[in-house]
Amino acid sequence: MNDLYTAVVHDVKNQLAELALRLGKRKDAQHEMAMVMGAARRLSEMLLVYQDAENLLQVNTDSVSPEDFLAILTAEYRELFPALTITVVTDRAPACAFFDDALVRLALSNALHNACRHARTAICVSAYQDEEMLVFSIVDDGEGFSEDVLASQGRTPTASRGTGTGLGLYLAHKIALRHRLQACHGTIRLSNEPGGCFRMFLP
């Protein structure tokens, strides 16, 4: 992507940041704030999908505490969706795990945002070790994913639950795939249990 496009994206993000500031001063604008955060994330996702297509998307793996990671991730959504109960479960997670903090956060933010929009009352976010894989799961008590989304599993951009562009799940799939350890790579799995369940497996 040329410098002009990148500059425009940053400019729009700065404007969104300014808007978020103004909304933050009002105590009744969580819904509008969630839209702003979602739009900014969309722009980040678009840049990263482009980088992935050009083979420029690099993973910076380092040690991260899954507990701290999820605490930071969920803080934002507790604030944006105060009516929902968001629980975090990390008792089966290792003290430190290895992944790219920024990329995985972006992928999970999108999944959590989706869950928040479709949940009735509650969401459970957890991290646990499953054999050689670290798993992040986000489960809501809503209607679940549409047949199309379940069929694509994020492999192609498919509008999630009938809305959006499917860009977020598609990028989450790409981000998981880029996490490699020897012959293993990460993946995402979508299922209905019966609410939507998003899981990311990282080697």
Next chain:
Amino acid sequence: MEGMRSQLRMSLSSSGFAKLHVVSTIKEALERISQHHYDVILCDYMLGDSTDGQQFLEYLRTRDLIHRNTIFVMITAEQSYERVVTASECAPDDYLLKPFTAGQFNTRLEKLLDRQDYFTAIDRASDKKNWAQVIVECDKLLVAKDKYFVDLCKIKGAALIRDKRVAQAATLYREIIALRPLAWAKLGLARALVLLNEKEEAVRLAREILDETPQFMAAYDFLSKLMAESGDKKAALEVLQSAGRVSPGTMSRIREVSTLAISTGQHEIAEKLMRATLQKHKHSPVRQADDFTVLSRALMHQGKTDEALAVVKDAQKTFTDPHSSVLLGATESRVHRSAGNEMLALAALDKVMQVGELGHLPADAVMAMADACFALNREEDAIRLLRHAVQNHHEDAAIKGKVHDVLVAAGKDTAEASAMIANSTSEVVLLNNDGVKKAQAGQLNEAIQLLCEASDSLPNNLQILGNAALVMALDLLRNGQTPEKLAMCLARRESLVIKSPHNPKLEQIDGVLKQLKP
């Protein structure tokens, strides 16, 4: 920008931060930082003032202007910045990607403050450059195998290398790599291997890192330095140029690229890069006098002497400290000479040569003087200056390498240059040994006189400085103390502490001083 500052101020006050300073320029920030200790610094990446947040952080860290324990958080809308800098040597403690909510900000800050608290003892030892203590503190915490385990290993590895326990460092890095092949652990291992004289394996590892993690900027710097030291400056330059394609780069890398480009005769590259950089950072504190001398020399070598002179004159208005004056004056002389104005060249050089004591000037300034002397056929002066630079830092391979470059640029062949450096080194070693022998033979007065005179003219030679303090302490013990003699001995000791806080000689000196009767 103003809106962001006021939101952060609100968030921080509600998180219980009692004392907040909000500034809008780098100049103000630097003034504040020099007067106060800060627990947390929040900095927007886009600073204006033609400096970005990363350069500001580098400036603070390389000059030790902030404590290791100060939390530095970069606020940015630039995701690409984070992708590159996470893997650099000088990364902030955390990033906040705009836009962010107050809840996210507060939770992050809480985690960072927990971490700050956890690492307090280690950071305190790091600030004192007491690497042995850093290792001890890491070991105390490592047993818990908690969420900071890998971070602790990273800090311990770096401290082991600095404490010259290289084999132990290599073992630790291998253990981390077995746990997970992290790029920084591989680079740590490569650094240790160089010190263990396994350079080929180090180069192989560095290439492997760049293959797998091309955004890992520190690996380019490492590999390029290794190439340059082995004499292959062209390859060194190529490595840094490939780094430049990944990220525009830090000031120190830009300096390195330009210097390598000049020494391999690619003056256009040096000119283009340095000119663009200086223009971009106009009015910014990250620029140094030697950036202007590099640009001036690049121009001079292309025959653009008018422009070269204008660059020096411009810099002379901004940089007036003794070190910069010598660098710029010597360059001015070189440019005049190159333009055929011998009289002006001599006048500029004479002014520089009046600087007085050489001992306290940084080696690069002394070498610039020598270079200017060569250009005016004052070979005797040039050699005297270079011998001084070698002898004042006789254990520093990098400085010797640069002296070699100056000699070769002046037309000496490499054998002659190497011989001159070797002679200067053995001369100073002999001088030191002579002093030690005299002391061992009981001729303490002669030993003191010899070593103190040598140390006065070569104040950065730590071996001579340490031995001077030691024989003075022995003299106090054997021949009785007077307040004057004690003060002189302590002054030398203090000067060693400042230059090298953990010099092994200190233990010996203190051992003798302890035996003195009060």
